[in-house]
Structures are given as C-alpha cells and as structure tokens.
Amino acid sequence: MIKYISTRGGGQPRSAASAVIKGISEDKGLFVPESIPALPFKPGDMVGKPYKEVAKAVIGAFFDDYTADEIQACVDGAYDSKFEAEDVVPVVHAGGAYFLELYHGRTAAFKDMALSILPYLMTTAVRKEHEEKKIVILTATSGDTGKAALEGFADVPGTEIVVFYPSTGVSEVQKRQMTTQTGDNTHVFGINGNFDDAQTGVKQIFDDDAFNEKVNEAGCRLSSANSINIGRLVPQVAYYVYGYIKLIEKGVIKDGDPVNVVVPTGNFGNILASYYASLMGIPVKQFICASNKNKVLTDFINTGVYSTDRQFYVTNSPSMDILISSNLERLLYHLSGDPAEVKDLMEQLSTKGVYEVSDKIRKGMDKLSGGFADEQETLDAIAKIYDEDNYLIDTHTAVAWKVYNDYREKTGDETPALIASTASAYKFAADVAKALGMPEEENGFAYVKALEKKTGVPVPSGLKDLDKKAVRHSGVIEKDALRDAVLGSLK
Numbered sequence: 422m423i424k425y426i427s428t429r430g431g432g433q434p435r436s437a438a439s440a441v442i443k444g445i446s447e448d449k450g451l452f453v454p455e456s457i458p459a460l461p462f463k464p465g466d467m468v469g470k471p472y473k474e475v476a477k478a479v480i481g482a483f484f485d486d487y488t489a490d491e492i493q494a495c496v497d498g499a500y501d502s503k504f505e506a507e508d509v510v511p512v513v514h515a516g517g518a519y520f521l522e523l524y525h526g527r528t529a530a531f532k533d534m535a536l537s538i539l540p541y542l543m544t545t546a547v548r549k550e551h552e553e554k555k556i557v558i559l560t561a562t563s564g565d566t567g568k569a570a571l572e573g574f575a576d577v578p579g580t581e582i583v584v585f586y587p588s589t590g591v592s593e594v595q596k597r598q599m600t601t602q603t604g605d606n607t608h609v610f611g612i613n614g615n616f617d618d619a620q621t622g623v624k625q626i627f628d629d630d631a632f633n634e635k636v637n638e639a640g641c642r643l644s645s646a647n648s649i650n651i652g653r654l655v656p657q658v659a660y661y662v663y664g665y666i667k668l669i670e671k672g673v674i675k676d677g678d679p680v681n682v683v684v685p686t687g688n689f690g691n692i693l694a695s696y697y698a699s700l701m702g703i704p705v706k707q708f709i710c711a712s713n714k715n716k717v718l719t720d721f722i723n724t725g726v727y728s729t730d731r732q733f734y735v736t737n738s739p740s741m742d743i744l745i746s747s748n749l750e751r752l753l754y755h756l757s758g759d760p761a762e763v764k765d766l767m768e769q770l771s772t773k774g775v776y777e778v779s780d781k782i783r784k785g786m787d788k789l790s791g792g793f794a795d796e797q798e799t800l801d802a803i804a805k806i807y808d809e810d811n812y813l814i815d816t817h818t819a820v821a822w823k824v825y826n827d828y829r830e831k832t833g834d835e836t837p838a839l840i841a842s843t844a845s846a847y848k849f850a851a852d853v854a855k856a857l858g859m860p861e862e863e864n865g866f867a868y869v870k871a872l873e874k875k876t877g878v879p880v881p882s883g884l885k886d887l888d889k890k891a892v893r894h895s896g897v898i899e900k901d902a903l904r905d906a907v908l909g910s911l912k
C-alpha cells in the first residue's frame with residue numbers, strides 16, 4: 422500500500438484515506454505519495470475507453486487502500502451527467518495546439534474535475550477510517566475553487582463547508598455563483614484582502630493547535646478542499662493521461678511519443694498533476710508553466726529564486742492572482758528528495774518571503790519552462806484565436822496559449838501540445854467581450870448574454886440566470902476574523 426508522507430519529513434505516514442481526511446500533515450507539510458505508481462495500462466490499449474475508465478485506473482493506482490468497488494463508486498458519482506460535454510473532457514484542436522477542455526462541470530471551471538469527486542473520496546475515507554467527527558472543510562479561493570467545493574459538498578451529510586474569497590478580487594459571475602449557493606451546510610465569506618491573505622489565513626487556522634482543540638470539542642475536525650489536499654491533486658492526474666490517450670486516438674502521436682503540456686498556473690496544483698502523470702509514465706517533453714502579471718513562477722523558473730517581495734496585481738485572469746504557490750512545495754520535495762531541505766526552504770519563505778533552491782533542484786527543473794502574459798496580451802490572444810479558428814477561450818486559457826506561442830517561437834519545438842483549458846469564457850464574460858471588441862454592457866450578466874448572442878456557444882447551465890438567483894451569503898469580514906467565522910459555522 423502506498424503511504425502518504427509529509428514533504429517536510431515530520432508527521433505520521435498515512436494511508437491515502439487518512440491523508441484525504443487530514444488535508445495537511447501535523448508538521449505543516451503537504452502529503453505526497455512515498456512512491457508514484459506506474460500507469461496500470463499501456464496508453465495505446467486505452468484508446469476509445471471512456472473518461473471514467475481512465476480516471477478509475479489512475480486514481481485507484483494512487484489510492485490503493487480504497488477497494489476497486491469504492492473507487493468505482495466515487496468515479497461514477499462524480500463524472501456523471503453533471504458534466505455537460507460528451508465524455509467529460511473534450512480535446513479540441515485549435516490555434517496549433519490541443520485544448521483539454523476541463524470546464525464542462527457544474528461550475529464551469531476545471532476545479533470541478535477534482536471537486537466533484539473529493540466529497541466521495543472524503544466520505545468514503547470517513548467510513549474507512551471510522552472517523553466520528555463532523556468534517557469541516559475550509560477553503561480559500563481565488564474564485565473557482567470556492568464554488569466548485571460548495572457544489573461538491575452542499576448537503577453532503579457529516580460535513581460543513583466554509584469558503585473565503587477576496588471580496589474585490591473575483592469576477593462578478595464568480596462572486597454571484599458563490600453568494601447564491603444553496604445547501605444548509607454552506608458558509609461563504611468575502612474577506613477584505615487578496616487570495617494570499619485568504620490562503621495564509623486558512624493555513625494558520627490549520628496550524629493553530631489550540632483552535633483545532635476547540636473545534637474538536639465541538640465534535641468537528643477541520644479538513645481542506647484546496648489543492649494542498651492530495652484528494653484534489655490525484656483526480657487531476659487522470660485527465661492528462663486521458664488527453665495523451667486522445668492524441669493517440671486522433672492519430673496525432675503514436676503510443677510512446679512525447680507531448681508538451683501547457684498549464685495556466687496559480688497554486689501550481691494543475692501543472693503538478695501533469696508532472697505526476699509523467700512520473701507514472703506519460704512521456705512529457707516540456708512542462709510549460711504560464712503565469713499572468715503576477716509572474717512569481719516565471720521568475721522562479723528562470724532564476725531559481727522564489728520571491729514574494731513584489732507588487733500584487735488584480736488581473737483579468739483572477740484565479741491566477743497568487744504569489745504563494747502552495748503546491749510548488751511538492752515539486753521541490755520530488756526534485757530534492759530531502760525533506761529537511763524542503764522544510765528549510767519553506768521556513769525561509771514564511772520568514773523572509775524569499776528562497777533560492779539548490780543546484781540539484783535547479784537541474785531537476787530542466788523540463789520546466791515558464792512564461793507570462795500581461796492583461797493586454799491576454800485579450801489579444803482571445804481575439805486572435807477567435808478570429809483565426811472561431812474558438813472561444815477564457816482569460817486563463819488565453820494566458821496559456823500566448824505563453825505557448827512564445828515558447829514555440831523561441832524554441833522551434835513542434836512537439837504536439839496539450840493546453841489545459843481551465844474555464845468557460847462565460848465566467849469572465851466582461852473581459853472576453855472586451856477582447857472581442859464588443860460594446861459595453863451594464864453588468865457581468867449582460868455580457869454573458871451578449872457573448873452567447875455573438876458566438877453561439879451555449880452558456881453552461883450553472884451560469885444561466887445567475888442574476889435572478891437569491892443572494893444567501895453577503896458577509897464580508899476582515900482578514901483577521903477568519904477564526905470567528907469558522908466557529909460560527911460549526912453546528
């Protein structure tokens with residue numbers, strides 16, 4: 422059985438089920454599998470198989486303490502008709518690349534890929550581990566995780582879900598999606614601060630032993646739906662494997678040929694999942710990490726120095742407005758192999774806001790390329806691919822496509838590329854409409870309608886009539902008041 426251990430070397434090794442419930446290790450490190458399982462099949466043998474088959478095999482290989490029947494039930498519950506696209510994840514050829522459309526779930530962003538299965542993995546884990554406490558899911562969101570987690574956990578027995586979002590750092594559509602959330606166990610708070618404030622606040626709560634004791638006394642236990650939870654990460658590995666199989670099926674590659682992957686990156690979770698897919702056996706030549714103007718990762722990849730000592734920008738790709746990419750810690754662990762080194766780097770980050778990695782880690786990063794797009798370049802990319810190929814992409818995916826084009830121009834590398842397409846254009850309708858030169862509208866919802874009229878691309882059901890839904894969660898709190906909000910949400 423694969424054990425899950427801390428990136429920082431402390432804490433207790435755990436089964437996957439126990440790591441999923443716990444969210445984060447006792448020593449504040451993130452759980453990583455002590456070894457990465459090999460693909461349980463030859464990709465070429467999976468051609469024509471449905472998404473669920475691939476997901477079952479990949480997730481089952483990592484979470485081998487779950488029985489095959491348990492994994493099957495989780496996958497069946499998650500990837501059903503909630504997904505509005507044929508076979509869950511369409512792979513679309515446009516703009517000289519292959520877009521892995523990950524946004525056809527209920528909340529119209531890729532976060533649904535993991536957050537529609539996490540509640541199943543979590544409730545199964547609770548049963549397996551005989552956990553008797555109520556699970557309270559704490560989530561910091563830059564806009565998309567919050568809604569996807571709320572949809573996933575709404576009215577799931579034995580859970581409460583509490584979400585914190587930056588009150589002025591998300592799009593109008595994203596905000597309304599969260600504030601109209603139904604379900605008796607859902608709690609949503611805007612905070613006066615940015616995403617890093619929300620994420621740091623939530624991490625501090627996890628680290629606060631006295632607070633956790635209080636929560637315990639109330640019969641509850643905290644867990645996380647952020648990508649620090651290994652139960653978020655592993656389901657994401659499946660779609661890179663699936664994308665690779667699709668490229669074989671389309672005749673773009675032969676089994677065993679390399680591909681490039683391009684991922685618009687914030688917390689480094691999605692791109693790390695592609696790295697896990699490669700460690701399982703999917704041949705990836707380059708991992709192209711795309712950032713917006715908050716280009717802390719681009720600079721890190723180019724220099725080996727990670728520094729948060731810089732201005733923070735609110736951009737038109739808000740789900741990537743992040744300076745502290747928490748999942749990078751997992752990559753550092755895999756490249757270093759030395760948890761003491763990771764612990765030291767993370768301590769430098771929290772005390773000084775900066776660290777520089779060793780030569781060993783630096784060498785391991787040779788398959789990682791970084792680039793960024795500013796806001797105008799993002800809009801230009803949306804216009805260009807729409808004009809040339811009649812293909813509609815959102816602002817985050819546009820960042821990725823622009824960075825990919827830069828990479829290709831610079832290197833001449835024509836290896837077929839999978840681009841993670843992370844959100845429906847309708848979630849960021851105002852900026853997408855602006856990119857397409859459309860006239861100004863009154864509000865975000867009017868842009869949704871106008872964009873549908875112009876492009877004919879159907880609006881995802883979850884985004885329809887959002888402006889007519891009742892707002893249920895209007896609270897905005899200070900960034901030092903998260904603990905009270907959590908305590909007030911326990912029942």
Ligand SMILES: *Cc1c(COP(=O)(O)O)cnc(C)c1O
Binds near residue numbers: 844
């Ligand atoms: C969350 C998100 C990202 C960034 O993903 P990470 O896993 O945090 O790197 C990119 N695009 C969209 C639309 C997102 O919601």
